Amino acid sequence: MTIRSILQAIVHPRTVTEDLGPPSQVAADVPRLAGSLQLRHVDAGSCNGCELEITSTFGPVYDAERFGARLVASPRHADALLVTGPVTKNMVGPLVKTFEAMPEPRMVIALGDCARDCGVFRGGYGVEGPVGDVLPVDLQVPGCPPNPEAIVRALRGLTGR
């Protein structure tokens, strides 16, 4: 990068979003949500590592919104529940209530190793268990934390874009 191009980028910033290529494998059982996926994120006891990556996923560089995925403010608006962290004892109730407030068809995404199998928090005195013990999990995204590319790939599998 020359100094000229850096100055140019400062004066006139262009699109910073990265091209992620064609969509990955389309999930078979979500035909009615094609191209539009509203997500409700619930932190069930996460260390906030996954939250940082989610923020980045919807930031300008990875821009998951271009594939039709969007974070929403209410479970009533959501198609999928995005759960991070091991489910702590205090969060079992709120998590189940959030899931029950979502209209059908609804999905649960367990994001990160903690949500899948409690990760480093396994056996902790405040931990109830992984998300799969509390809710029916449809999709798992491994990683501690999963990087934004992995999250975007998973979401594209659901939106089919």
Added chain:
Amino acid sequence: MNGIGGVIAAVLVAGAQIAAVAVGGPLLVGVMRKVRCHIEGRVGPPIHQPLRDLRKLFSKQRMRPDQASWVFGVGPVVLVATAVLIAAISPLATTRPPLGQTADFFAIVFVLLLGSVALALAALDTGTPFGGMGSSRAMTIGALAEPALLVAILAMSIPAHTSNLPALVRIGLAHPQLIASPERFLALGSFLVVILAESGRLPVDNPSTHLELTMIHEAMVLEYAGPDLGLVILGESMRLALLLGLLVNLLIPWGIADRPGAAALVIGLGALVGKVVVAGIAIATFEVFTAKLRLFRLPELLAGAFVLAVVGAFTALVIR
């Protein structure tokens, strides 16, 4: 226009305008999001993403809170019904819409307000704290914005000697000097601020916020799901398209169909789409560089709009 042919023609004109607003409203929101994303350096969702979201919402489960009464279900229907009514009788693509003589500007404003009030009551109905908070804020803003809009209409109707909307647009076409007058500019400036306030755009409300405490419009619809939410989103985008359509036709009426005939109507629709898209792009660009105003600063903004309208009305009275 009389006889069965006249009725069919009227239905076709109304149908064309309703279809343009119902499909164009969500697309306008998509264009505005795209413009915003582009300036922010993102790619952004495709322009037809709002339509895709609507299609999905209408296929989802209808889900209502246990405590909700019939008011909750009626709110979105009234919102869409008022928008459809206004789309049918307003001078959007033609200056001679069916039942155009009933399309008084004051009446249109009150019909629009009926939709807002229905949604505010529906939000109160569930008894959630955010719904009540959103309703109270929306009604506060509405109570401040409506007087400004009424006086702005007064300012526009004094020189034209009518507050009938199609007549206002026709007179603008026939006498362009009425549009280039100070009172029209003052009134339309006030109208623009009211549009931003009524449709929940920046700097009054942030349409993309996820923070419950900063929400105004979004807080009212937190409890809606599936088809009900689809109706709310459709109604809101139709209202935005309608208000912008009326604004551009009062400011730049050229292109609108002034005589009967399918060709003129098609040209009128094309002109309407072009003008509204330009206005939408301008508003989206403005929004990128604007922060949301504090709630307690909003009365100042809307009082400013009111003053513009009052000055416009006095100018109209003094000049003539």
